Amino acid sequence: MWAGTDAAVRRHSLAELHSLAESAGLEVVDTLAQHIKRSTAATRLGKGKVEELAALCRQTGVDVVVFDDPLTPAQRRNLERAVDTKVIDRSQLILDIFASRARTRAGKLQVELAQLEYLLPRLTRHWTHLSRLGGGVGTRGPGETQLEVDRRQVRDKIHRLRNRLREIDRTRRLNRADREAVPYPSVALVGYTNAGKSSLLNRLTGADIYVADQLFATLDSTVRRLDLPSRTTAMLADTVGFVAKLPHELIAAFKGTLEHVVAADLILHVVDGSDTEMKQRIEVVRNILAELQAGANESILVCNKRDLGCPGPVPTGAVGVSARTGEGITELLERIDAVLAKQRRKVVVTLPATDGRTRSWLYRYARVLEEGTEPDTGEIRIVAAIDAKAAGRLAAMIRNGSGRLMYQ
Numbered sequence: 001m002w003a004g005t006d007a008a009v010r011r012h013s014l015a016e017l018h019s020l021a022e023s024a025g026l027e028v029v030d031t032l033a034q035h036i037k038r039s040t041a042a043t044r045l046g047k048g049k050v051e052e053l054a055a056l057c058r059q060t061g062v063d064v065v066v067f068d069d070p071l072t073p074a075q076r077r078n079l080e081r082a083v084d085t086k087v088i089d090r091s092q093l094i095l096d097i098f099a100s101r102a103r104t105r106a107g108k109l110q111v112e113l114a115q116l117e118y119l120l121p122r123l124t125r126h127w128t129h130l131s132r133l134g135g136g137v138g139t140r141g142p143g144e145t146q147l148e149v150d151r152r153q154v155r156d157k158i159h160r161l162r163n164r165l166r167e168i169d170r171t172r173r174l175n176r177a178d179r180e181a182v183p184y185p186s187v188a189l190v191g192y193t194n195a196g197k198s199s200l201l202n203r204l205t206g207a208d209i210y211v212a213d214q215l216f217a218t219l220d221s222t223v224r225r226l227d228l229p230s231r232t233t234a235m236l237a238d239t240v241g242f243v244a245k246l247p248h249e250l251i252a253a254f255k256g257t258l259e260h261v262v263a264a265d266l267i268l269h270v271v272d273g274s275d276t277e278m279k280q281r282i283e284v285v286r287n288i289l290a291e292l293q294a295g296a297n298e299s300i301l302v303c304n305k306r307d308l309g310c311p312g313p314v315p316t317g318a319v320g321v322s323a324r325t326g327e328g329i330t331e332l333l334e335r336i337d338a339v340l341a342k343q344r345r346k347v348v349v350t351l352p353a354t355d356g357r358t359r360s361w362l363y364r365y366a367r368v369l370e371e372g373t374e375p376d377t378g379e380i381r382i383v384a385a386i387d388a389k390a391a392g393r394l395a396a397m398i399r400n401g402s403g404r405l406m407y408q
Contacts, residue, residue, distance in 0.1 A: 012280075013244070020090070069090070092118070113158060191241060200323040204236060223236070230337050237264070243284070265343060266299065268302050301319070305323075345385070346385055355403060368384045
């Protein structure tokens with residue numbers, strides 16, 4: 001169900017809602033749309049459209065009506081009375097999909113937290129009396145309604161979930177510190193859901209991540225090693241897909257998971273090159289990146305699914321690829337390599353001839369440009385290009401050893 005004024009926006013938004021419903025395991029039997037200038041406070045729809053919807057529900061025997069627009073608690077309650085079936089909005093549908101797809105402990109907790117934060121301001125009940133049970137220290141106070149008790153219980157559970165997620169985030173930060181001790185630059189895949197991010201990660205790294213032609217096929221982050229043409233290495237992270245009207249509660253709950261994006265040295269913004277709404281999808285993702293405070297990160301626009309045919313040319317500066325056929329993958333790797341190379345610093349390292357450990361480390365984590373021997377001292381002199389993370393690690397190694405480091 002959709003209510004609005006722009007026909008093209010309505011058409012595409014309903015098509016996406018249809019896909020979301022199917023991803024949630026629903027069978028879509030029909031769709032309705034209404035052209036309105038101002039929504040009705042009680043039901044959002046006009047009286048005639050509500051009657052039409054009720055008749056359709058009786059005729060088809062549907063179990064749930066999904067609205068593309070956000071509904072207030074009062075609107076949902078009034079609509080459920082009118083149509084005599086369950087009514088939800090787009091945000092609730094997305095939260096349900098996330099709940100069914102979460103696999104890790106952190107993912108399940110994040111989704112549960114988002115669901116409760118979405119529920120709390122919408123919690124309503126029709127009680128005809130006040131509950132005065134209990135009282136005293138540690139129990140609900142006199143005169144507290146059942147609704148207030150429910151809200152307090154939800155708030156208490158939200159508090160517990162946040163504490164548990166903070167513990168998980170603490171562990172994740174320790175794991176991130178361990179990863180940063182292996183100083184590879186980080187690259188994050190972001191994009192609209194079903195743009196082919198997981199397929200692209202599989203193609204670039206040889207991984208075998210689950211992929212499916214459905215919205216939000218994967219939720220949990222995956223990190224794999226990416227070998228570049230310059231024989232340097234980066235870490236490539238796949239992240240949860242974005243979608244229009246993504247509930248704010250989900251963005252907030254998944255900020256820990258999306259830390260790969262915020263801390264990335266490079267973002268690969270993957271779009272479905274065969275999507276006629278590509279420009280709108282790009283804007284949605286950019287807005288969410290800005291909300292995550294990652295909008296200023298270095299990025300490359302990647303137009304995937306070029307093998308399916310495209311409605312127009314590849315946007316200026318973008319790389320056209322097909323994760324399925326491998327088209328454009330070589331060019332993409334070269335672009336990634338070139339962007340990361342600009343972030344590298346040139347260093348001159350002088351080491352004792354016996355310091356094979358630091359020399360070996362440089363060949364593994366930096367791009368060695370030249371190596372020679374100092375004629376007077378016999379020390380090894382290495383000129384290398386190194387990224388910022390590796391430079392910090394190298395500086396610490398030199399301080400603890402007997403070599404010298406100079407930036408050029």
